Amino acid sequence: MRVVIIGGGAGGLSTASNIRKYDKDADITVITRDKHVAYSPCAIPYVMCGEVESFDDIIMHTPEDYRDRNIKILTETEVEGVFPEKKTVTYRRGEEAGEIPYDVLVIATGGSPFIPPVEGVDLEGVFTIRSLTDGEKIAEWASKSKSAVVVGAGLIGLEMAYGLLRMGLEVTVTEMLPQIVPRSLDPDMAAIVQEYLEEKGIRVILGKALERITGDERVERVMVGDECIDADMVILATGVRPEKKLAEMAGCETGQWAVRVNERMQTSVPDIYAVGDCVEVHDAITGFRTQSPLGSAAVRQAKVAAKNIAGMDAVFRPVLNAMVSKIGELEFGSVGLTEVTALQNGIKVVSGKKRALTKARYYPGAERIDVKMICDLNGRIIGCQIVAKERVAERIDTMSLAISQGMTCAELAETEFSYAPPVSMVIDPIILAAEDACEKLKRVNNKKAE
Amino acid sequence: MRVVIIGGGAGGLSTASNIRKYDKDADITVITRDKHVAYSPCAIPYVMCGEVESFDDIIMHTPEDYRDRNIKILTETEVEGVFPEKKTVTYRRGEEAGEIPYDVLVIATGGSPFIPPVEGVDLEGVFTIRSLTDGEKIAEWASKSKSAVVVGAGLIGLEMAYGLLRMGLEVTVTEMLPQIVPRSLDPDMAAIVQEYLEEKGIRVILGKALERITGDERVERVMVGDECIDADMVILATGVRPEKKLAEMAGCETGQWAVRVNERMQTSVPDIYAVGDCVEVHDAITGFRTQSPLGSAAVRQAKVAAKNIAGMDAVFRPVLNAMVSKIGELEFGSVGLTEVTALQNGIKVVSGKKRALTKARYYPGAERIDVKMICDLNGRIIGCQIVAKERVAERIDTMSLAISQGMTCAELAETEFSYAPPVSMVIDPIILAAEDACEKLKRVNNKKAE
Numbered sequence: 041m042r043v044v045i046i047g048g049g050a051g052g053l054s055t056a057s058n059i060r061k062y063d064k065d066a067d068i069t070v071i072t073r074d075k076h077v078a079y080s081p082c083a084i085p086y087v088m089c090g091e092v093e094s095f096d097d098i099i100m101h102t103p104e105d106y107r108d109r110n111i112k113i114l115t116e117t118e119v120e121g122v123f124p125e126k127k128t129v130t131y132r133r134g135e136e137a138g139e140i141p142y143d144v145l146v147i148a149t150g151g152s153p154f155i156p157p158v159e160g161v162d163l164e165g166v167f168t169i170r171s172l173t174d175g176e177k178i179a180e181w182a183s184k185s186k187s188a189v190v191v192g193a194g195l196i197g198l199e200m201a202y203g204l205l206r207m208g209l210e211v212t213v214t215e216m217l218p219q220i221v222p223r224s225l226d227p228d229m230a231a232i233v234q235e236y237l238e239e240k241g242i243r244v245i246l247g248k249a250l251e252r253i254t255g256d257e258r259v260e261r262v263m264v265g266d267e268c269i270d271a272d273m274v275i276l277a278t279g280v281r282p283e284k285k286l287a288e289m290a291g292c293e294t295g296q297w298a299v300r301v302n303e304r305m306q307t308s309v310p311d312i313y314a315v316g317d318c319v320e321v322h323d324a325i326t327g328f329r330t331q332s333p334l335g336s337a338a339v340r341q342a343k344v345a346a347k348n349i350a351g352m353d354a355v356f357r358p359v360l361n362a363m364v365s366k367i368g369e370l371e372f373g374s375v376g377l378t379e380v381t382a383l384q385n386g387i388k389v390v391s392g393k394k395r396a397l398t399k400a401r402y403y404p405g406a407e408r409i410d411v412k413m414i415c416d417l418n419g420r421i422i423g424c425q426i427v428a429k430e431r432v433a434e435r436i437d438t439m440s441l442a443i444s445q446g447m448t449c450a451e452l453a454e455t456e457f458s459y460a461p462p463v464s465m466v467i468d469p470i471i472l473a474a475e476d477a478c479e480k481l482k483r484v485n486n487k488k489a490e
Numbered sequence: 491m492r493v494v495i496i497g498g499g500a501g502g503l504s505t506a507s508n509i510r511k512y513d514k515d516a517d518i519t520v521i522t523r524d525k526h527v528a529y530s531p532c533a534i535p536y537v538m539c540g541e542v543e544s545f546d547d548i549i550m551h552t553p554e555d556y557r558d559r560n561i562k563i564l565t566e567t568e569v570e571g572v573f574p575e576k577k578t579v580t581y582r583r584g585e586e587a588g589e590i591p592y593d594v595l596v597i598a599t600g601g602s603p604f605i606p607p608v609e610g611v612d613l614e615g616v617f618t619i620r621s622l623t624d625g626e627k628i629a630e631w632a633s634k635s636k637s638a639v640v641v642g643a644g645l646i647g648l649e650m651a652y653g654l655l656r657m658g659l660e661v662t663v664t665e666m667l668p669q670i671v672p673r674s675l676d677p678d679m680a681a682i683v684q685e686y687l688e689e690k691g692i693r694v695i696l697g698k699a700l701e702r703i704t705g706d707e708r709v710e711r712v713m714v715g716d717e718c719i720d721a722d723m724v725i726l727a728t729g730v731r732p733e734k735k736l737a738e739m740a741g742c743e744t745g746q747w748a749v750r751v752n753e754r755m756q757t758s759v760p761d762i763y764a765v766g767d768c769v770e771v772h773d774a775i776t777g778f779r780t781q782s783p784l785g786s787a788a789v790r791q792a793k794v795a796a797k798n799i800a801g802m803d804a805v806f807r808p809v810l811n812a813m814v815s816k817i818g819e820l821e822f823g824s825v826g827l828t829e830v831t832a833l834q835n836g837i838k839v840v841s842g843k844k845r846a847l848t849k850a851r852y853y854p855g856a857e858r859i860d861v862k863m864i865c866d867l868n869g870r871i872i873g874c875q876i877v878a879k880e881r882v883a884e885r886i887d888t889m890s891l892a893i894s895q896g897m898t899c900a901e902l903a904e905t906e907f908s909y910a911p912p913v914s915m916v917i918d919p920i921i922l923a924a925e926d927a928c929e930k931l932k933r934v935n936n937k938k939a940e
């Protein structure tokens with residue numbers, strides 16, 4: 041079986057590795073535009089802020105490592121065409137062009153940064169961030185800069201902003217919407233993260249759109265709304281658009297967001313699979329199609345695709361978009377719907393909230409923790425957000441499990457959690473938030489009954 | 491309503507506080523033998539090892555704090571009799587004796603340390619550990635000592651051993667069974683913890699029973715098996731026996747382990763409840779009666795008792811004994827059955843195992859993590875043990891939830907976890923252990939089919 045995989049990111053390479061695990065004989069070729077493979081793009085900001093020493097550290101495997109496992113990697117190679125009738129792809133690498141036949145094709149083309157259609161985005165010193173090479177260029181430019189504007193206050197924007205701050209730059213983050221992290225956090229929880237960033241010295245401007253970038257060849261000033269900010273560099277972190285061109289060329293059905301796949305990660309074209317940021321998934325709560333542009337989702341999809349390609353049987357379940365980030369000392373995470381997205385989907389909710397501590401209160405290093413739990417009016421938990429300086433990620437995972445199991449806040453409030461003074465409170469903040477949700481639910485239902 | 495509560499530990503005081511929350515008018519009296527109330531006995535070892543500064547720090551409330559909430563506390567007071575026919579208890583405080591009527595009585599008498607019936611346990615320098623006063627006495631004696639033997643390698647024994655080590659003593663832990671933490675860890679996982687303790691400088695002797703303690707007035711030598719150890723002090727951490735004397739006096743039914751209660755925490759005698767270490771609970775996996783001598787269990791039972799006493803309706807569910815401890819930098823935890831206890835209960839199992847990391851492997855501070863997941867032959871998860879230098883407690887909570895929801899390893903392996911390089915691996919060690927369990931299960935079932 042000849043498998044060709046387009047894309048050398050988490051989705052593409054995990055598919056390759058997993059197929060090899062299940063099928064020793066498959067002929068596997070990965071084609072990537074990128075110079076590097078198997079690095080962790082999520083870690084780029086952490087190299088910038090100095091927590092990880094160098095960009096080399098975040099390269100986990102070389103093309104040679106894959107070759108040793110009998111996986112061919114073509115780097116810096118562009119796929120130019122996909123021909124499902126004759127089952128081939130054509131590619132170009134510099135001057136060299138070629139054609140490869142496939143029995144199974146996997147499209148893992150990821151996404152490309154969205155560039156706002158305004159004046160000045162092509163000036164020197166304006167960057168988008170997607171690849172390791174982007175990261176290296178940004179770090180290089182930043183080392184000669186004094187100030188930066190980051191446009192977009194999603195995860196990548198904030199993580200990059202903090203990286204630049206730690207490199208010694210004066211940093212402003214601008215966001216069109218009235219809050220930071222609008223995809224994953226409600227305004228009240230986002231405010232806690234914003235306060236931390238501002239304490240660290242990042243300026244945050246909300247509710248203003250990027251108007252233009254000006255300068256003579258290189259960036260000098262950024263206009264957001266009515267405000268003019270001097271800056272030596274600009275990072276456009278204004279979202280990522282799925283790369284669906286090749287899939288469309290192959291005749292694969294696409295939807296509002298990206299490439300359509302079934303739960304086995306198959307596109308509408310026989311023997312073509314797709315995984316990662318370029319595909320649409322289903323939201324586990326609303327049932328609607330959505331995007332899940334997370335490395336962890338790509339890896340899970342890759343495993344499903346690989347199993348099916350290798351003749352086994354696997355399905356990819358609807359997503360809860362469990363995410364976590366760490367900026368400086370602050371961890372924040374989210375899973376399921378926010379209060380805002382629930383209301384947008386016509387779901388009435390109550391939100392249990394609790395501010396507590398991560399350890400027994402007398403224990404040195406006990407940190408404040410904020411938990412917000414979103415429940416529908418039957419008490420079913422449909423989302424959770426947590427902010428604290430430690431131990432957030434695993435609590436998000438606990439909540440991902442609770443939501444996927446359809447638990448109510450009342451059931452969760454009765455669940456048994458572990459306890460020891462150096463690592464937890466005798467009643468976990470999650471349980472306290474669930475109890476608060478139960479109380480609020482009671483009040484709402486009593487009012488209804490009146 | 492007059493409520494009398496016997497016992498000022500986690501069970502008794504949480505019951506008092508919770509009743510007050512639900513019933514502003516109840517007349518609440520707590521009677522305790524102890525000098526202090528509302529301290530965290532679990533934290534005593536952490537004061538000894540210097541992580542918490544003083545014993546005063548772990549006292550969370552004074553009797554006055556309770557008085558302010560209209561809860562009477564009688565300290566250093568011994569209940570002498572319980573008379574259900576006339577609904578009174580009699581007590582003695584030094585010379586003073588009295589009788590108090592009750593409408594509802596709550597027995598929260600906890601447990602007392604078991605003292606092995608051997609020669610020398612009454613020598614000066616031999617201690618048991620239960621109360622803050624015990625902790626103070628041990629710390630005082632230890633400050634003048636050079637070496638200690640801790641008998642019993644359960645949680646309390648090991649935590650105390652580490653505390654004494656940090657105070658500068660030469661410490662030996664002895665355990666009759668062939669492994670440490672026999673209640674919660676399988677031998678393979680216990681070995682990881684033991685290795686850490688030995689690295690730190692604690693000597694561990696397994697499979698040898700305490701024969702006698704010798705010395706002239708004060709401890710000088712300890713005989714375990716055929717071995718003689720010089721020591722200035724001995725801590726007997728050989729388990730705790732439920733204090734059921736008063737309950738028996740009141741005519742409450744008791745079982746093999748302790749006081750019998752129904753799921754509303756009611757004893758067999760009308761208007762007498764019992765909570766905490768003195769009661770029996772049901773094991774969620776085996777269905778059998780067992781003990782759950784954990785502060786977290788006492789607090790959850792207290793809430794159930796208080797709600798029922800206040801006229802609401804609540805039940806206490808069978809337990810999974812979710813526990814966690816931290817010794818030095820090492821966290822370890824367990825929930826549900828171990829492989830050993832499963833086999834003892836006639837349950838055939840497979841164990842998924844994974845050694846992985848707590849963060850992305852290039853991230854500074856990534857620590858080794860070991861996960862062992864026990865599944866029955868239908869794949870249902872019935873237990874999990876985790877050892878690592880960080881982020882164990884919340885993973886145990888995740889597993890507690892998975893087990894309580896009846897999840898199989900296959901379902902868990904498909905669950906969505908969060909990911910960011912500074913806080914997790916792209917595939918969580920729990921998922922990897924679940925996948926390992928699935929593989930092993932397949933092999934077992936294939937063998938059966940042959």
